[in-house]
Every structure is written in structure tokens, then in C-alpha cells.
Amino acid sequence: MTDKPMSPATRREILRRATALSCVGAAASTFGFQLATMGEAAAQTAPSYKALVCIFLFGGNDSNNMVLATDTDSWGRYFSARNGGVDPIALMPAGTAVTPPGGTNPVTGRTLPGNATAFLLPEAWGGVLPIVPATPNPVPAGTSAAVRTFALNPHMGPLLPLWTSGRLAIASNVGPLIQPTTKAQYRARNVPLPSNLMSHNDQQSTWQAGATEGARRGWGGLMADQFLSTNGANSVFTAISTAGNAVLLAGQSVVQYQISTSQTAPAVRITSAATPTTTVFGASNAGARVREIIGDVTGSSYFMQDHGAKVIRSMGAADLLNTQFAAGGPGASVAAPTQLLNPITRLNETNALAVQLQSVAKTIAANAVLGMRRQVFFVSMGGFDNHDIQNATQSPLLARLAHALSYFDGAMANLNGVDMRPQVTTFTASDFSRTFTTNGDGTDHAWGSHQFVMGGAVNGGNIYGQYPTLGVDQTGFANPDMSGNILVPSMSVDQYAGTIGRWFGLTEGQLDSIFPNLRNFNRDVGFMSSAAA
Numbered sequence: 158m159t160d161k162p163m164s165p166a167t168r169r170e171i172l173r174r175a176t177a178l179s180c181v182g183a184a185a186s187t188f189g190f191q192l193a194t195m196g197e198a199a200a201q202t203a204p205s206y207k208a209l210v211c212i213f214l215f216g217g218n219d220s221n222n223m224v225l226a227t228d229t230d231s232w233g234r235y236f237s238a239r240n241g242g243v244d245p246i247a248l249m250p251a252g253t254a255v256t257p258p259g260g261t262n263p264v265t266g267r268t269l270p271g272n273a274t275a276f277l278l279p280e281a282w283g284g285v286l287p288i289v290p291a292t293p294n295p296v297p298a299g300t301s302a303a304v305r306t307f308a309l310n311p312h313m314g315p316l317l318p319l320w321t322s323g324r325l326a327i328a329s330n331v332g333p334l335i336q337p338t339t340k341a342q343y344r345a346r347n348v349p350l351p352s353n354l355m356s357h358n359d360q361q362s363t364w365q366a367g368a369t370e371g372a373r374r375g376w377g378g379l380m381a382d383q384f385l386s387t388n389g390a391n392s393v394f395t396a397i398s399t400a401g402n403a404v405l406l407a408g409q410s411v412v413q414y415q416i417s418t419s420q421t422a423p424a425v426r427i428t429s430a431a432t433p434t435t436t437v438f439g440a441s442n443a444g445a446r447v448r449e450i451i452g453d454v455t456g457s458s459y460f461m462q463d464h465g466a467k468v469i470r471s472m473g474a475a476d477l478l479n480t481q482f483a484a485g486g487p488g489a490s491v492a493a494p495t496q497l498l499n500p501i502t503r504l505n506e507t508n509a510l511a512v513q514l515q516s517v518a519k520t521i522a523a524n525a526v527l528g529m530r531r532q533v534f535f536v537s538m539g540g541f542d543n544h545d546i547q548n549a550t551q552s553p554l555l556a557r558l559a560h561a562l563s564y565f566d567g568a569m570a571n572l573n574g575v576d577m578r579p580q581v582t583t584f585t586a587s588d589f590s591r592t593f594t595t596n597g598d599g600t601d602h603a604w605g606s607h608q609f610v611m612g613g614a615v616n617g618g619n620i621y622g623q624y625p626t627l628g629v630d631q632t633g634f635a636n637p638d639m640s641g642n643i644l645v646p647s648m649s650v651d652q653y654a655g656t657i658g659r660w661f662g663l664t665e666g667q668l669d670s671i672f673p674n675l676r677n678f679n680r681d682v683g684f685m686s687s688a689a690a
Contacts, residue, residue, distance in 0.1 A: 206524050207580050208532045214587035216541030219600050220607040223310050228302035234628030244598030246547050253284035277549050282311040291618045297626040312500050312556040315563035323617040326684040329624045330605040331653050332646030333363045336677040340640050355602035360588045365405035377533040378408030379671045384531035391527040393474050399513040400537035418516045481523035488519030494564040499553050510538045511561040518568040545599040578613030585609045592642040605644035614686045621684045622648040651675040660685035
């Protein structure tokens with residue numbers, strides 16, 4: 158497409174429209190969508206509905222304090238590495254009772270403050286929560302236990318029913334890799350390694366797109382590309398974010414749409430109707446005028462005409478989805494999440510992550526009306542870059558994650574009378590995990606991390622991949638899985654995502670195209686059931 162030469166008058170017209178759009182401010186944002194075009198992809202067979210939901214934990218979640226090995230050797234090395242510094246971050250062993258304010262903990266011998274600051278300390282949280290994998294995880298070298306035992310963070314109790322019912326799995330020690338890499342190879346730098354390890358922006362991008370910051374295509378969007386044509390006239394809803402622009406959802410043809418998590422009607426809303434009735438600043442014709450300006454398809458350049466057409470399509474899509482969310486629509490039946498008790502402040506609060514998942518649930522509820530066959534969603538939560546005050550910051554975040562996952566599982570269990578859990582797979586991702594040792598009251602950037610996968614098609618109640626040997630090298634002990642105080646991943650992001658993609662319905666050839674390094678690894682980690690639709 159070649160644009161006509163842009164005259165000064167045309168440039169002024171674009172500026173005029175931009176100014177007019179900025180004047181409506183919040184009204185413009187109530188479109189709820191990013192302006193986008195719809196691409197075309199090769200036709201695929203998708204006889205029934207499936208959705209992927211990525212929960213990205215921005216900042217680098219310390220998964221060493223989320224999923225823990227509790228056999229004697231592992232726990233001893235964990236506790237030794239983290240029960241020091243000005244504000245120890247070691248959790249209490251399973252079965253330890255909650256120590257009340259002013260009480261003395263039997264494990265550490267520390268007496269807690271007699272006021273609310275006691276809730277900042279692990280002794281006040283009780284012991285970690287045991288989980289038993291259906292298949293015993295291999296006992297690694299340097300660990301004398303006959304059976305490896307595990308637990309979850311004490312703030313993640315809502316996940317226990319999901320684990321025991323087989324709808325929650327753990328992928329162990331996952332991270333970006335180009336080929337299988339040992340500690341010795343990493344130290345010698347004699348194998349290809351991902352670029353800019355331990356850099357926030359680069360590893361967020363590498364997890365989502367297989368390349369560092371600046372990558373233009375993400376594996377979620379590339380997966381969605383393969384099914385775009387099966388979603389028919391409403392394929393604009395194929396890739397949806399509740400958390401702003403995400404490279405994970407950027408495909409060759411798919412363009413992500415962003416939806417609002419607000420559950421209240423906007424004060425001002427510009428719609429695609431030919432004669433909007435919105436009143437703005439007391440003017441009954443203001444809505445029509447704003448729509449005319451920003452949706453003008455008669456501009457003097459092809460660029461302006463195309464832009465106006467996209468605006469109109471975007472508003473039409475927004476109106477369509479808003480209708481599905483409104484009273485009487487399929488999304489209206491999705492209940493709001495309950496309040497969460499913050500484990501640190503001891504106050505009830507709204508869980509913003511659960512609210513994002515409520516919007517996802519409402520959209521999934523409308524899949525039949527919209528004619529959708531495949532969708533990919535992106536939600537997120539930040540705050541995990543805990544170089545200090547980790548006890549006060551990570552604990553509420555993990556509580557929110559567990560609460561949100563439990564809420565979403567319940568929402569999917571009865572979506573307008575249908576159990577959608579077998580058709581919806583939710584998974585976590587994060588920049589990286591964090592150092593095994595404390596820096597005093599927090600942790601620093603590392604590499605391999607543990608992740609959750611949830612859904613009715615998940616082979617749950619198991620830990621997939623070798624849970625690593627714990628502990629830093631010291632006299633008489635050399636950890637084969639840890640370089641310094643960072644875990645070298647034993648499962649690649651390509652394996653993790655490829656296993657999810659195979660269930661989603663991608664062929665082996667499509668997986669190889671999206672994940673070119675997958676051929677270097679075991680292709681299926683095993684935490685998903687058959688890909689049959």
C-alpha cells in the first residue's frame with residue numbers, strides 16, 4: 158500500500174484528530190481495545206474450544222520460597238542458606254504452628270514483636286504445606302533421603318485442593334535454554350547460552366518470544382496464528398490481554414486486543430452506532446461528533462482512511478464484547494472474586510489478579526456466541542523484584558496468586574452450566590527465579606524457576622522435570638544443579654511451552670517452526686493430557 162503525499166493540511170488534520178481524541182480522555186479508553194487489523198492464517202481443524210491463559214509474574218518470582226523440597230538434606234541446606242541476615246527469609250518446616258505476636262518460635266528461638274509487625278516474619282505464618290506427588294520425584298545426587306518430599310508456601314493453601322484433585326501440576330527448574338546445559342558447560346561458556354541472562358526486560362521477552370527485548374513475535378501469538386481462520390468473523394478476539402501490550406500475544410497475523418478489567422460502566426462511552434446518544438459536557442450530539450472525527454474514512458490520504466476504518470472496527474468489536482458482558486449476556490453470570498485476606502496487613506482487599514481473570518472468564522463464557530475455537534489470554538501481576546523486604550512483599554503476592562488460581566478454577570467449573578476446565582489451561586511464567594541464598598532481607602536475579610500449570614486437561618498432582626539438588630557448593634558438597642547460588646535450568650521454556658502448544662492442537666511441524674530449539678530437547682514433558690480436541 159502506497160500513501161498519497163501528505164500535505165501540511167493533512168498533517169494538521171491528523172493532529173486535529175489526535176487532539177480531539179485526547180480530549181475525550183477516559184472515554185477513548187472505554188473502547189477497551191487496542192486498534193488492530195485482522196490477519197489471515199492457514200486454516201486448521203479446531204472442532205471444539207480451547208483457551209490458554211498466561212499469568213506472568215513480573216520482576217522475577219522467588220520460586221525457591223514457592224515450591225520447596227522438604228526431605229532432610231534439602232531442607233537443611235535451604236534453611237541454612239536463608240535463615241540469616243537482618244531479616245531471614247527461610248520458611249518454617251511443615252507442621253510448625255503459627256507463632257503469635259509476642260510468642261517464641263520453637264524452630265528459630267526468636268521471640269516475635271508483640272504487635273502487628275510480627276506478621277512480617279515467617280514464624281507467624283506457620284509451616285510450609287506438604288504436597289505428595291503421585292509419581293515420586295527422582296532423588297538427586299548428594300541427597301540421602303529415600304524419597305523426596307515437597308511443600309508449598311504457607312500462603313498458598315487454596316492450591317491444595319487443586320493439587321489433590323489432579324488439576325494442578327508443577328514444572329520444575331524451567332528457564333530459557335538453547336540446548337541442554339550442565340553446570341560445567343554454563344561455567345565454561347562452551348555451549349550456546351541465551352543472551353542477557355538475569356536482565357529483567359530481556360528475560361521477560363525471552364520467556365514470551367524466545368529473543369531479547371525488541372522481539373516482535375511471541376509464541377502465544379504465533380500459536381494463535383495457526384487457528385485464526387477457525388475463529389471466523391470475530392477472529393479479532395483470538396489474542397486478548399488484560400495487562401497492556403504483551404509480546405507473547407504478537408503473531409504474524411494475530412494482533413492482540415486489550416480489554417478493561419473495570420466492572421463498572423464508563424461515565425462517557427463512544428460507540429460504533431451511527432447516531433450515538435452519549436451526552437458529553439451537556440452536549441447531546443458530542444458522541445456523534447467524536448465518532449465522526451476519529452472514525453472518518455474520507456481523509457485525504459490512504460493512511461487516514463485506513464486509520465478511520467480501523468477505529469470503527471475497533472469500536473464495533475468493543476460494542477460486541479460489551480454486549481456479551483452486560484446483563485443478559487453469557488459473561489454476566491461470572492461471579493466476582495471474593496475478598497482476599499492479606500497475610501501481612503491482616504485486612505481484606507480486592508485481588509487485582511483475580512479481577513483480571515474474571516474478565517478472562519467473561520470472555521470465555523461468550524466463546525460460543527462469538528464463534529471462537531481457540532483463544533490465548535495474557536494477565537499479569539508485578540512486584541516480584543524483591544532485592545529487599547522480601548517477607549513483606551512476596552508473601553501477599555503469592556497469596557494473591559493462589560487465591561486467583563482457585564477463583565478461576567471455580568469460575569471455569571460452572572460457566573453457564575458447563576465445566577470448561579478441560580478446555581482451559583492456565584500457566585505461570587516469570588522473568589527468572591532468584592538466588593538461593595539471601596542477601597540479608599531479599600534475593601537477587603537468578604535463572605531456573607518453578608511454574609504452575611492448572612486445568613482439567615492437566616496431568617496434575619505431579620512435579621514434572623527433575624527438582625534440583627539444593628544447596629551451594631561447600632567443603633564436601635558440590636551441587637551439580639547450581640552455579641554459585643543460581644539454578645541452571647533442566648527444562649527449557651521451549652519444552653514447557655511446546656507441551657502446552659501440543660495440547661492446544663499444534664502439529665509437530667508447527668511447534669518446530671515456533672520453537673526452533675525444541676528439537677534439541679525431549680519434546681513433551683508430560684504434564685498435559687492428549688491433544689485430541
